[in-house]
Amino acid sequence: MLAPLIAILDDEPTIREMLAEALDKAGFRTACYARATEFEAALTRAVPDVCLVDLGLPDRDGLALVHRLALESGAVIIIISGRAQVQDRVTGLELGADDYIIKPFDPAEVVARIRARLRRPPTAERHQNIAGFEGWSADFDRYVLRADDGREVALSHAEGEVLRLFLESPRRMISRAQMQESLGGTAGESFDRAMDVRISRLRTKLGEDPRNPRLIKTVYGAGYIFLGNVTWG
Structure with a gap:
C-alpha cells in the first residue's frame, strides 16, 4: 500500500525543502510546487491525499485556490501562511480548508497535524x-x-x-x-x-x-x- 501523497505548494524553496525532508522522514510521499499553475497541472494526473498551500502565491490567489480544491479535490487542505490575523484564519477555514498553520512553524507540528487529519476515528x-x-x-x-x-x-x-x-x-x-x-x-x-x-x-x-x-x-x-x-x- 502506497504511503499518503502530500503536495507542498509554496514559492519559498527553503520552506518546500524543509517540509519535504520532514515528511519524507515521517514516511510520506511528497511532491513540491513553486507555482499554482504547476500544481494544478499535476492535479490532472493524480490527486494528493493532503495539500499544503501557501496563500502568498506569485501566480494565483491562494484563497481562491483553496476554495476550488475544497469543492473539487476531496483532499485534506492545510493552509500554511504568514498571515496571522484571526480573520485570515477564519476566511481560510470558511472557504474549505481543514486546518491553518502560521509561519514560522515547527515541521514536526505539520507532520502531527497531517497524521491527525488522515487518521480515521x-x-x-x-x-x-x-x-x-x-x-x-x-x-x-x-x-x-x-x-x-x-x-x-x-x-x-x-x-x-x-x-x-x-x-x-x-x-x-x-x-x-x-x-x-x-x-x-x-x-x-x-x-x-x-x-x-x-x-x-x-x-x-x-x-x-x-x-x-x-x-x-x-x-x-x-x-x-x-x-x-x-x-x-
Whole structure:
C-alpha cells in the first residue's frame, strides 16, 4: 500500500525543502510546487491525499485556490501562511480548508497535524464509506451527496468530515469540544466560526430550512444533534 501523497505548494524553496525532508522522514510521499499553475497541472494526473498551500502565491490567489480544491479535490487542505490575523484564519477555514498553520512553524507540528487529519476515528473503521439517510446518500470516497432523484451535490473534505461525524452518531448530542477533538484544529473563535459555516453549508446542500432545520439541530450553548435515521453499507 502506497504511503499518503502530500503536495507542498509554496514559492519559498527553503520552506518546500524543509517540509519535504520532514515528511519524507515521517514516511510520506511528497511532491513540491513553486507555482499554482504547476500544481494544478499535476492535479490532472493524480490527486494528493493532503495539500499544503501557501496563500502568498506569485501566480494565483491562494484563497481562491483553496476554495476550488475544497469543492473539487476531496483532499485534506492545510493552509500554511504568514498571515496571522484571526480573520485570515477564519476566511481560510470558511472557504474549505481543514486546518491553518502560521509561519514560522515547527515541521514536526505539520507532520502531527497531517497524521491527525488522515487518521480515521475508530468508529469509521466499522463502516463502509456510503451512508443513507432521509432520502440522501453520502459517498465519502467521492465526497458527494446523492439525492433519490440522482442529483449529486459536491462536498468539500471539511464539510464531508463534519457530516461523517454526525452520521456516525445520530440522535446523540455532539459538543463543540467533541467536534474539535474528532475533527482536529485549534479550539477558539476561528474553529467555532468555521464549524458554523460548514454546518450552514451542509444544511443548505441538504435543502434544510435555515430557520427550522429538520436534520441538523443546534442545541444552544451545548452543540449539535443529527436527527435522521442512518444506514451504512
